[in-house]
Structure formats: structure tokens, C-alpha cells
Amino acid sequence: MELGNVGESSTDDHTRDGENTAQCPVHVYETIIKNDIGVDFDHTYDQLAIHEFGNTDLDPANMERLQKKKWKQKCMLSVLIAGFAVVIAVGTIIFMLPNRDSQKDISTTDKHDATATVPFPAVFCTDAPSLLDFGPIQIVCVITTTSFSMINVTFKESYGADSLLISRIKSDGSIINTITNDNIVISYALSIVTIAIYNVSCPYNGFYMVSVDSENNLTGRAEWQLSVKAKPSGAVQINLHPEQITILGTIRSNNLHSCAGDIGNPGGKIGVELLLDGHLNFEMLDPSFTSITDNALNCTVFREFRFWINFTTEMNNAAIRCKLTNDEFHADPPIYSQNKTLAIVQRN
Incomplete structure (x- = not known):
């Protein structure tokens, strides 16, 4: 940018001082614009600067006024740049917050579903009455879960009667018999509980129950009725x-x-x-x-x-x-x- 022919009526020292003073803000302004936002305002600003200098004698008062004007422009530009940065930052935050909430919701939903899908320990038993002294009979109960804390096998003679604990089956499949009776045997394998009665007779007539306590404190149970049948006998x-x-x-x-x-x-x-x-x-x-x-x-x-x-x-x-x-x-x-x-x- 050529500024040497402007204001030649002044002394050389004065011209050099004014020239230095006029070029400094122009140079700073161009540097800020090019470095910060990468937009070329050189041509427009050169015309503005030439027009201003062309109508002045480069006296100190005019130079001071021009310098203040340039600093105001720089400040306004800085504010605009800062404003754009704030808008971008706020937009980014607004975009990220819903995603974070949705991720949190997904995590919560997954945990809830994992809890809700814990299987309920259902029990299903066969049901077939037997004749008196008809020989052996088996009560077979299928359990729908392989994970349990305890299985209890009980017996009662009739509805409302007290239950008698026959056996306990631990989580590892081992059996603890709570009564001693060679005629009734409890076994467990592959989620199947078998109650074997080798000689069906009157004392075994009643209700047998298999209850399963799962590890998540749920209980499933099934009741099986052994009805010992007998034909009419003797004379009338x-x-x-x-x-x-x-x-x-x-x-x-x-x-x-x-x-x-x-x-x-x-x-x-x-x-x-x-x-x-x-x-x-x-x-x-x-x-x-x-x-x-x-x-x-x-x-x-x-x-x-x-x-x-x-x-x-x-x-x-x-x-x-x-x-x-x-x-x-x-x-x-x-x-x-x-x-x-x-x-x-x-x-x-």
C-alpha cells in the first residue's frame, strides 16, 4: 500500500511520524482479520483508509480519531467472533444433553429388563391315582429352573392337615432326608424330582408337594394327590x-x-x-x-x-x-x- 505522496507539505519527520502512525492500525487490523477468521477484507479496508487519509492533513487530532475508530471496529469484530464461538458451544451442549439422557435411559431400561426376565421357578407334577397294594408308583415333578436355593418335599394326609417334611434338596443337588422310611425314596436329577413309593398302601394316601425356592426369593410349587383306590370287598x-x-x-x-x-x-x-x-x-x-x-x-x-x-x-x-x-x-x-x-x- 503506497502512502508516500499524501501530505507532502509537512516536514519529513512529521510525515514519517504520521505515516508510521497511520500504517500501524491498518497493519494490525489486516493481521487480525487474516489470522482469526481467514476472510480477505484488504481491498475494502484499503479504500476506506485511502479515502480517510486523502481528506486529512495527517494532523495528530485526525490520526487519533481514526485510530479510535479502528479500535472500535476491532472490538466489534472480536465480539462477533466470541459470539459465534458461544453459539457453537451452546449448540454442542444442547445436542449432547439429550443423547446423554437417552443413553442413561437405555442403561436403566436394560437393567430393568434384566431384572424382569428372571425366570419364575414353576413346578409340574404327574397325577395318576393308584390301586391299593398295587405295587410301586412314582410321582414325577419337573422344575423349570436349574438355579435354586432349596427344594422341599412335603406330605399331608388331607386338606387343612399339618404338612410333614420328607426331604430337602440343596442347590448342589444333594438330598437331606428328614424322615426314615425305606418304602419312600426321593431322587433329583436334571431338574426332575421323583418321589418313589415302592408299596402303595393306606398310610401314603394324601397330598405330596414339591416347592422350589429360587435364588431371587421367588417360590414355585406343585401339589400331587395320591388317591389310594380300593375295590369293594367281602360280603354285603x-x-x-x-x-x-x-x-x-x-x-x-x-x-x-x-x-x-x-x-x-x-x-x-x-x-x-x-x-x-x-x-x-x-x-x-x-x-x-x-x-x-x-x-x-x-x-x-x-x-x-x-x-x-x-x-x-x-x-x-x-x-x-x-x-x-x-x-x-x-x-x-x-x-x-x-x-x-x-x-x-x-x-x-
């Missing part, structure tokens, strides 16, 4: 009261007839059949009054069936008998008592 007894009078009209509960016998387990039923004189087939009789008393005996049920009949004259010399059936063993024939003959007395 019939007992007739001597009072066999026609059309009494009033039930005499103290003068009842009865049938009694072992009806098996589950219990069967007892009825009364009548064969009228001159007929060929027995027919089921519907007594006017009945009373039933059951007694459990060695896993079977002994029943006394008491009844009262409002006799008629046509029942004289009829054969009467008790009939025992059990639908659980429908293939087996009924059990009958001996036949009795009615001797009806006609009421006057």
Missing part, C-alpha cells in the same frame, strides 16, 4: 326288622332295615332290590326313608345303609336283597347280599 349283609306291616303311614325310625358292607375307595353305593312274587326280575326299590353311616377302614369305606319301606300287600312273599356297586370299577360285577323273603302282615 342284610338285616330285616321283624315289623313288616302294611300301610303304617308313619315312618318308624327305630324299626329300620339295613344293608352293610365294604364299598371300596372312593366309596360306592348300596341299594335295595325287590322281586315280587310271580315276577322274573328284581327291580330297584326306592325306600321311603334312608340313613347312611360311613366309616373309613384301611383306606376303604365301610357303609351301613338303613332304610324304611312302606309295605303293601303285593309285597308279601317277595324276595329282597342288597346290591353294592362302585362306578370306579364299573367292569366289576355288583356284589349282592343273600335274598330275604318278606312276610307282610296286613294292618286291620
